[in-house]
Every structure is written in C-alpha cells, then in structure tokens.
Amino acid sequence: MNDYSKEAQKALASPRLQASLHTLQDRFGKGAMALWANMEDQEMRRRVKKSRLKNLEHLDILLAELARNVRARGGKVYFAETAQDAIDYTLKVARDNKVKRVVKGKSMISMEIGIDPALEEDGIEVVETDLGEYIIQLAGDKPSHIIAPCIHMDRKQIGQLFAEKLGMDYTDDPPTLTMAARKELREKLLSADMGLTGCNLACAETGHISLVSNEGNIRMATTMPPVHVALMGMERIVATLEEHRETVQLLTRGAALQKLSTYVSFTGGPSSADDPDGPKEFHLVIIDNGRAKILADPEFREVLACIRCGACLNICPVYGRIGGHAYNSSYCGPIGAVITPLLDGINKHADLCKGETLCGACKDICPVQIDLPRMLAALRQKLAYASDRWDTRQHNPAEAYGFTIWRLIITRKPLYRSLLKIGRLFQRVFIKKNNMISSMAGIASGWTDGRDLPPIAKKTFTELWEEKYRNRQAAAAPETEENQ
Amino acid sequence: MDHNQAFFLGNIRTALGEAPHSERVKSMFPKLFASPDTTEIRQKIAGRTVAEQDELVEIFLKNGNSLNICSHIVASSDAAAAVVVELIRSKEPEFNHTKHVIGHDHPDIAALQLWKRFNREAVTVHTAFNSDRQVQEKTIASFIGITAPTIGVADSATLIQLTEPGRPRSTSLLPSIHIAIMRREHIVADLQEAYTLLRGRAHLDSLVFISGPSKTADIEAHMVHGAHGPREVHLIILAEPSAAGSDAATTEAA
Ligand code: SF4
Numbered sequence: 001m002n003d004y005s006k007e008a009q010k011a012l013a014s015p016r017l018q019a020s021l022h023t024l025q026d027r028f029g030k031g032a033m034a035l036w037a038n039m040e041d042q043e044m045r046r047r048v049k050k051s052r053l054k055n056l057e058h059l060d061i062l063l064a065e066l067a068r069n070v071r072a073r074g075g076k077v078y079f080a081e082t083a084q085d086a087i088d089y090t091l092k093v094a095r096d097n098k099v100k101r102v103v104k105g106k107s108m109i110s111m112e113i114g115i116d117p118a119l120e121e122d123g124i125e126v127v128e129t130d131l132g133e134y135i136i137q138l139a140g141d142k143p144s145h146i147i148a149p150c151i152h153m154d155r156k157q158i159g160q161l162f163a164e165k166l167g168m169d170y171t172d173d174p175p176t177l178t179m180a181a182r183k184e185l186r187e188k189l190l191s192a193d194m195g196l197t198g199c200n201l202a203c204a205e206t207g208h209i210s211l212v213s214n215e216g217n218i219r220m221a222t223t224m225p226p227v228h229v230a231l232m233g234m235e236r237i238v239a240t241l242e243e244h245r246e247t248v249q250l251l252t253r254g255a256a257l258q259k260l261s262t263y264v265s266f267t268g269g270p271s272s273a274d275d276p277d278g279p280k281e282f283h284l285v286i287i288d289n290g291r292a293k294i295l296a297d298p299e300f301r302e303v304l305a306c307i308r309c310g311a312c313l314n315i316c317p318v319y320g321r322i323g324g325h326a327y328n329s330s331y332c333g334p335i336g337a338v339i340t341p342l343l344d345g346i347n348k349h350a351d352l353c354k355g356e357t358l359c360g361a362c363k364d365i366c367p368v369q370i371d372l373p374r375m376l377a378a379l380r381q382k383l384a385y386a387s388d389r390w391d392t393r394q395h396n397p398a399e400a401y402g403f404t405i406w407r408l409i410i411t412r413k414p415l416y417r418s419l420l421k422i423g424r425l426f427q428r429v430f431i432k433k434n435n436m437i438s439s440m441a442g443i444a445s446g447w448t449d450g451r452d453l454p455p456i457a458k459k460t461f462t463e464l465w466e467e468k469y470r471n472r473q474a475a476a477a478p479e480t481e482e483n484q
Numbered sequence: 485m486d487h488n489q490a491f492f493l494g495n496i497r498t499a500l501g502e503a504p505h506s507e508r509v510k511s512m513f514p515k516l517f518a519s520p521d522t523t524e525i526r527q528k529i530a531g532r533t534v535a536e537q538d539e540l541v542e543i544f545l546k547n548g549n550s551l552n553i554c555s556h557i558v559a560s561s562d563a564a565a566a567v568v569v570e571l572i573r574s575k576e577p578e579f580n581h582t583k584h585v586i587g588h589d590h591p592d593i594a595a596l597q598l599w600k601r602f603n604r605e606a607v608t609v610h611t612a613f614n615s616d617r618q619v620q621e622k623t624i625a626s627f628i629g630i631t632a633p634t635i636g637v638a639d640s641a642t643l644i645q646l647t648e649p650g651r652p653r654s655t656s657l658l659p660s661i662h663i664a665i666m667r668r669e670h671i672v673a674d675l676q677e678a679y680t681l682l683r684g685r686a687h688l689d690s691l692v693f694i695s696g697p698s699k700t701a702d703i704e705a706h707m708v709h710g711a712h713g714p715r716e717v718h719l720i721i722l723a724e725p726s727a728a729g730s731d732a733a734t735t736e737a738a
Contacts, residue, residue, distance in 0.1 A: 215700045
C-alpha cells in the first residue's frame, strides 16, 4: 500500500483527529459559505479573481516595480529561480550577519523550499513562533493544516509535550499552555538575530510586503531581530493598494471568517537609522521554484491566483476525513492536490489528484473561485495519457488498455449485452447477504478492499424502459399532469 | 537591475508568451496601476458632522467589543489621563515586578502629563523619544504601551499605527497591555476610506493594522488572548465637545 493510503487509513482510525476535523469544517467551512452568501458586495470575489489573473499576466512588470520600490527604501531584493538559490541567499545573509538564532513567522514557502534543515546544518537555531507551528516543531511533527497546523493534536498530547520539553508541570489547560509558550518564545524573539517570514501579499505600487497574523508573532519576528528575510512566492503580489484592500479581506475571511486578522503588517524596507526597533537589514527573496512553468501552461495558470487562505481544506470531504498528513507535502487539501504535483512532480504525487472526489466544494468556497476540480481532472488526464510538458509517464498503462477494451465493448450493443449476461451469472458467487459484493478476485480486489460494490442490476435501464414503455407511445400527456 | 532579476523576469515573459529579452515597462500599461478616483471619499471624510462622527464611534465600539477591545469615551485629556492612571494602578506587570509604562512621542499622549501623576507610587513613565538610545530596553521593561494611532476604522474595529520618528512599532507590541488614544475625528467608516487616507503615507517603511488583542486558537480551537502581542487592548476615544481640531483626520492622515 502506498503512503497516501497508509496515512489516510491512519487518520480514519483516529477518532480524535476525526472529531477535530469535523469541528473545524463545521465551523469554518460552513461559516465561509454563509459569509459569501451574505456578503453585501457579491461582485467582490469575481473582481479580485479578475485582478489576480490580470496581475499574473503582467507579473514581470509588477515584480520589477515592487523591487524598485523596496530598493528605493534601502531594502535588498533577490530573485531566486530555484529553492536552492533561495536557500543559498538566505544562508549567505545569515552568515554575513553571524546569525545564531532565527525566529520564524509561519511561512509555507519556507517549508516548500526546505530552508530549516539548511539553516540547522549551518549550526543555526531555528525557532517557529506561531504557537501551532511551535508545538509541531517541539513534537518533531509535520503541520496538517494551512491555518491550524496542529489540528491533529489534542490538549492532552500538547500538555505532555510541554511537560516533557519545557519542564513545566503537566496541564491540559489551553490558556496555561499558551502562556507558557508565550514566555518561552518571548525570550527567543527578543534575542534572535534574524526574523524569517513569508509574504501573504505584496503591493507593487507602494513596495510593501504585508503579513497577516492573529498572535503577533510575525510582528515580533519582523520588529525585534536586526535582520528580516521575507520569502515570497512570486505570484503573491497585487498592483495597487486598492487591490490589496479587497484581496487581504478575502484572505482573512476565507481563512478564519475575520473581517481582518488581528494584525496586518506592512514592511517595505529596513527601519530608519533613528528607529529604536525594526530590522536594520531587510531582504526580500522572490521565489520561482517551478511557478513560471505553471504560469506558462494556460490549463494551470489559474492556480497561481490562490491566496493560500486554506478555506478549501475546510470544506473538502476528502481532507475532512484523511487530514493533512496523507498529502505528504507542505500544501495539503484541494489546493495541495493541485499545486504539489505541479511544483514537485505529477507522477511523484499521482495519488493526490486521484484521491479528491471532484465534488466541486473547493471551488464554491474559494474566495477567488479557483476552479480546482477542473485542474484535478486535468492532472488526471496528464497521468492517463502522459504529457511531455509535465514530463509525466502514463501512470497506469493497464488502465489505458482496460479503457480501450471497454470502448470496444460498449460501442457494440450485442456484445455488450451478452457480456452483461455472463457477468450477472458470474457475479453470483460474490454477492453477500447484504446484497452487495464485498470482495472480488485478483486485480479486481482493489475495488472492494475499502468498500462494497453493488452487483450488476438484473435488468439494464434500457431493458426496463423497453419493457415498460414499449406500448405506451402517448405517455407524455398524463405524466405532465402528474407533475403539476 | 542585476543579472538574476533579468533572467527571472525573462522567464516570466517567456511563460507569458512575450519576448524574454525586451523588458516591459510600466508606462506602457497605464491601466495596470490605475486606481479609482478618491476625491469623493476624501470629501465625505472631510465633511463629516460631529453627529456622524459619533455614529462611527458607536459602530467602532460595537465591533471592537466583539474583538475584545475595551473602549472608553472621554471628553478631555484629563479624563483620558484618569482612565490611563486607573489602568496603570489596577493592572499588574506580567514579565517583571516593576511598573514601567512607555508612550509614543505624540501631543495627545504628552497632554496626559502622566509623569506628574505618580509622584508617590513606584511607576516609571517613559516616552519613546527619537533621540533616546534606550527606548528598546525601556519598551521591553514596560507592561503598558501607549500609542495614538493615526486612523481608526469603525467597520473592522481597526487601529492603524504608522511607524514614525518617536513612534516605534514595539510600543504597541511588547507590553502586555496596549492603550490607544484616538480623537473621535480620526475614525473613518471602513477600510476603503482608510486606504484612501493611507495613499499619502505609502512611502513609510512600516505600518500595522491592529484589530484587537493578540490571540490564538491553535490548541483545540480554544481562544486564548495574549499569544505574543498584548493580551489587552484599551481604546480611549477623545471626543472633545468643541469643534476644534475637527479637520484633524484629513490634516494628520492625508
Ligand atoms: S485555492 Fe482558494 S480556497 Fe484554497 S487556499 Fe487557495 S485561495 Fe484559499
């Protein structure tokens, strides 16, 4: 069994995780749908989506403008084509400044490029400061939700973890645990040499990056250490303040049903010489790492309009059962199922797009109405037929043969019918008491390992239709009456 | 432009089906950075009557309440000072045992004359003067930070704090309690109005929107206030009866 299925089964077997996923989806998934339905300005989402796509079409111009404005304030801007480029640059900044401790504000791209191990190898202490991420780091675990990283842990586990790692008395009281982390992390934040953050949304015309947080850890990480390095996925940019206003509101609404997060901080360069705090060096690292390739493909460009709010996780029936770990990637849920294969290899992550149900809920909830289901289907198509552009090999040649044979059969009515009859006879031995097929033989067993299959019906629809209506050509009139 | 940048942006142009080596300049795309005309919004803000201002205050209080902002409306600097003094007396420091308070270098905070209100108590009041080299230590030691945000946004209960000389960002961040003093006329209706006023301030290297005390719900979705930033936010709205200074919103923030 592959990792995806294994992790998924583990999640399904954990009542604790099932309960917290349920609570999460019940509150934030349903909440976001209600919010969109009741929003006064029903055009807003479409408007923002349009501006996101327009900005992608002019990305070179926007990034040049952003860089120009940041540099004008004395900030440094580095364009990193690959994850390694971004890591090398950040390491160099760290070395130049003799950095010993880095405090991180929650940033997904830092995980995407894998910067923590690189810093640690260099002997630098890396401290996550978002409470959820900090807990994950203490536990040596992986986050399982974009906004709620430790959703898979309960207060008892966290209490034990804190007792063990922080040497405090065991408690499972969330306020006490939070206060313990607050004290511990305050020390780290006040003494760190470098703050490392992501970028939620940059504004080209003013030359700022903006970061949202509720805890204030990101403000801390960008205020106290003398050096601030911001890692930014190249698509996370708007042209104007006006666009920023609308986009950031959709982000915080989608993420946590908030009109605004507690803090939205704008940074556009190092702090001035007479400022007692704020970084004396500001570095903006703009990262491609596979995004230009997505941009180049009209079929997938739309996914770059994503603002990483995490709302699609809060409604997805698949994520809602299997949780985040099965996705085995920095990005999980529906957005992860599309962006991970595109960034990191479609074949490598073939399970992700096949695991989603294409129910369409993610598109409905997405603040910028990204058509993830369409792209999931497109990814499956790449796997089914191979694609040079995406370097996919045909994922399952046997499946392709199967479908070729299937086509031959269903386009030949007499053959189809006689095979059906044989099938009905043949299936009898498999039908169990509940009138379902619960286990099939050979390669077909994969279909019934995790679920029951209804048997082939005694009569096909066409047969039923012919039997009932053969002699009732004029059936239309009374039916209409019945319908009234 | 460095080599990296040229290469990187060239890649993007290739992806977009443009010629990789011919830079596209922004002047060729005037619509890209076009912003809607804001004259009307500015006029609306400038022309607000006191009654309309009071309505916005009401909305702010209501929204702030659900975000755990404790609001106090006062009619004079003296009354504001009384609120601050009471808070300083009644609250206990979180990270040490002495009562230090730090405030921004701002006329509305200076007007509180806090330094002369504690002559017999062990309370030390600091101002984050631009010239003071010890501001950071003083801020770390303080349990209360006092600022006078430039703009308040009623619809989202947001305080907009600009980083300027004498007004560092840590004052509203490191102390356990943040007290914001704001004149009634600095409150605008919504983010659209606020962003309109911000356009003129976009050169700043840093600014922050604050909507309530720091919070987290990372442990079993249980809401706790005071994750990293202040665990309490108090807003003192200064609504002086006279019309003096009623155009301050536009002069201060424009
Ligand atoms: S795809 Fe949409 S809902 Fe999902 S994270 Fe991105 S913006 Fe949010």
